[in-house]
Amino acid sequence: MAKNLLIVESPAKAKTIEKILGSDYVVKSCFGHIRDLPQKAIGVDIKNQFQPEYVVSPDKKDIVKELSKLAKEAEVWLATDEDREGEAISWHLAEVLHLDINKTKRIVFNEITETAIKKAIQSPRKLDVNLVNAQQARRILDRLVGFELSPVLWRKLNRPSLSAGRVQSVAVRLVVEREREINAFNSEYSYKVVGVFSIEEKGKEKSFKAELSRKFEKKEEAEQFLKDCIPASYKVSDIQVKPASKSPAPPFTTSTLQQEASRKLGFSVKKTMMVAQKLYESGKITYMRTDSVNLSDLAINSIKSMIKERFGDEYSHVRQYVTKNASAQEAHEAIRPTYAQNDSIDGSKDEERLYDLIWKRTVASQMSNAKLERTIAQIDISTRKEQFIAEGEVIKFEGFLKLYLESTDEESEDEEQSGMLPALSVGQSPTIQTITATQKFSKPPGRYTEASLVKKLEELGIGRPSTYAPTISTIQDRGYVEKGQREGQKRDYNVLTLKNGTVTVKALQEVTGSVKGQLVPTDIGSLVTDFLTDQFNKVMDYKFTANIEKEFDSIADGKVEWEKMIGNFYQPFHENVESSINSKVYVTGERQLGVHPASNKPVTARLGKFGPMIQVGSSEDETKPTYAKLLSGQSIETITLEEALALFNLPRLVGSFEDKEIKANNGRFGPYIQHGTAFVSLKREDDPLTVDLDRAIELILEKRTADANKFIAEFPEHAIQILNGRFGPYLKQGKNNFKIPKGKQPDKLTLEECLEIISTGGKDSATTKKKTTKFKK
């Protein structure tokens, strides 16, 4: 039996540390928090100084049992993370394992290296009760806000399972307000003029581009300019050459990894975290939930020697990055490869790609600046006072660019990579080949992507590395925010060209305003945001988290009692909740669209029991009002009277096929076509208002083949079917589904085997089914 029990949070960490410490130490993991407020009840005694009721989390019972047993016979070292949550985890461990708080050794290290760990063992400290209290205040405040606000929403929007919280509600607010900025944006245009010139260099013709020093607002102005250029000659009037340098981005944190993996690999934040977890568990990278850009000395040294060996001394530049984010707690290192010399790993395609990204980013962060030379040449026009400006950039020394360049969120269509210019000199007269004036529209602010929303939340100090991905999932699961599906719309633009002495005008089309993969608010998301910002503006304030973080810090410093801080917050907050819940106002977002041209009845859009809808007429009229559901992509806030009235064309007769009518409609599960008694869902790109007969028949036939492929085998006498599903083959009996055990071939199952699967696996499947279905209604 070992004399010492050392407890850390993560099992992968435990393994590594056990190797370092040897046989005197048993190193175990507690898998994060072991105790928390109860899941189903508020668990805070408000009348009694907000005393929390903690329970061992159901999935941690076994862990706690094991740790208790080990703790009885060994000296316990609490080695959880060095931050507020880590301190609290240690305190809960001390409580549950009945350790003497004054005697228990608490140690911390923020890198897993032999020196760091042995040094930590040399200097244990006591539990920091003030820091624990700061965590309790954070926990209790979040619980009070979440569990008091959510019921207000259930009532005001008449919808169960809505939720509100310090983090998620602000995340939704960001998306809602961005959408409104975009809706309010008035796109303006101007004409951007680009000339293509050529010049002789060493007997060869070389061409280069230059942009005019001004843009034109009107087409006529642009046209006049081109005409003026017909007889013109051109002269290089000035050349400036300036050295420039670029430095690498710091190593990855959780947030920057999510952003880069989204931009460069197209990963969702959830996927990034799942793949990173795999890399971490197999020992290939350091911990992936971190807000620190710090690299351990050991890592820096091994990266340095690797760079020198592989690229040469001149490529090495040791940099120690400092975390700028004020809310960072820096309990871990930056995300980096465990062994810098491994420039690739074996794993799934996704693991290999993410590792490659992490490796390059980390190594590049320790490489020299890139040295550039920027050339700006000015070209005069004999017939006009404007000038053409040619810009060129030449890399003199690539430095870190040899490996890696960080991407940006902006679309890169306009970024003409300014390459090398031919050698120009003042006084030269380049010849013009073409000049084009292109109509360019100003762009509204971009919608958030999952990753750019994480970036924004981090800037505001809202949320933590471990919660970014779950928060993004929550706001989508609750139906507040969706990933956009709509393709862009076509827009005309003009291009004027001067070539061979004549000016031509062409109208072209571009696609703009695609929302694919970007976050758009739903009607419910917008209504919840408006309601909460109106009635609970303090909690919805973008600075709320930053403000209370300061108060948590005061608690951690021992200057403020946590009960007092929570009391000061709760008293006005709760009064607000009470008055809001008692008011008879319901949130429907009702909006008048106008009157029906035929009947003169009012047309309104609002949130109904089953979602956003249009109503024609009022419920007080003698004849009942008529209703129509909004289509996906439409919203109460933006739908027009014309669009609303068009919805009443449903159900719509599309035509007939195989002697049966085909109708298009918008139902409970979205738009569909009905063919006799068969129903087929429309695809995202289809619109029930316009879908034609050919397409409808195509979809019907598609569905028939899909249904045929779905079927593998059946035993009708027992109502058993073996089918192909989303997660592979499965067994179905009546309404229950069963997993087919590994190693069994689904098409060769016998009746006996099927019955066995049902009798053994039956219980589990039935209970899990209940769990998942209860969410839906």
Added chain:
DNA sequence: CAGTGAGCGAGCTTCCGCTTGACTT
């Protein structure tokens, strides 16, 4: 499975931050 369009009723939702698997139709 492809309706419906309120406000009583019965009983259910819900937070944020630490950690991993188990499991999905």
